[in-house]
Amino acid sequence: MTDTSWQTRAKEMWNENADFWHSNSQDMWDHGSRKSIIPFVLNHFKSGSKVLDLGCGDGYGSYKLWSEGFDVTGVDLSEEMVSLCKSRLTNGMSRMEFLQGDMLNLPFNTDSFDGLMAINAMEWAEVPVDAILEIKRVIKPGGHLCIGVLGPTAMPRVNSYNRLYGRDVIMNTMMPWEFQKLAEENDLTIINQEYVYKRGVDLKHVGSLPQDLKQSLTFMTLFMLKKK
Template sequence: MANTWHEQAKIMWNHNATFWNSRSQNMWDEGSRKSIVPFFTKYVEPNSKVLDLGCGDGYGSYKLWKEGYDVSGVDLSDEMVKLCQSRLTKEQDRLSFQQADMMKLPFEDQSFDALMAINALEWAEVPIKAFNEVSRVVKPGGTLCIGILGPTAAPRANSYNRLYGESVIMNTMMPWEFEQLAKEQSLNVLDQEKVYKRGVDLKHVGSLSEDMQQALTFMTVFMLTK
């Protein structure tokens, strides 16, 4: 590629910022992300200092702030961060945004009580390096809420052209691969929130094994402790 992986990702998300913004609120309020904040609040105390990694247009960060968290949102895309900044008011003194690459975060070690990263690590050239970097800024005993696209998620098609030997900027991984990655980094898996596409009969999902449940997901959100 003419530019590095992360430069290409930045260009792509700058280009897609307006489109993302047109859909973001609905996703968090009614769609595939509506269960994430309630799941997060079950494990993270109010007033905690939270990093929202890959915050997009900032609506997820805003929802965390409304729940009483001190939230710092970061995104690779300058255009996304501009959308985030337009959301701020003078009353929101515990909500802030800045442009940053998850491979080199501008924060000291152990700066945050908790982290939320939804469909972010898949956009890292080397996910384990990104994982270690985001874990670095979370305090020992802190919480990491990380969402990974499941096998049924259409956005996984961003990596399809790798089958033709073409360069892509998305590292698709299966939920069970991420779970193994987390365990190898000595993080404990507290819980999982599974998000399914319409058409999956939830009455029968509970009788399936853990890996079969993950296989049907649009997204699996992991709650980890450091």
């Protein structure tokens, strides 16, 4: 019998799209929608700390964290992505490793990491609160979590479109404001937010807007949280 579970279908999709993602990843992190993430992390994570990069993709974001002196473990659901990650490793490269794993059942002990980075990973959980509780489990008390959630203007949200036809999808519809509420209800304190906008948004027009309206225009909202 074919396994049609949410997680299995998500794994299959990312295995199929690993090469495409890899062809764009470095540019996204260096010049595109993800270029502000590492500076955001550096403002909050303690230098040299042990960080989990959840949904690490092809590992380029993990590599950038490692280059800044962090001890990094990258985890992705897709075996093809993890294979791309491991191709980055060279002889003598310590303090960075990659594992295939499910964010709903992480292969780590409780309180294993000082910090976590999860960019556009929560969107791929069928029940987001389950993912939040699991990542909170593996982070030490007082640890920081940098979580990026796609905003309303993000094209990747097309992956949830077929729900309108009653078809199965593998991407939830959680908005940044919903993630914020969910995090706060589950003992994660939000200490900062940063907003990533699509090209064409004039920042001088959004600077004075309240938080909820800023979120409503975003391609992605970056949250910095602290585990109580």
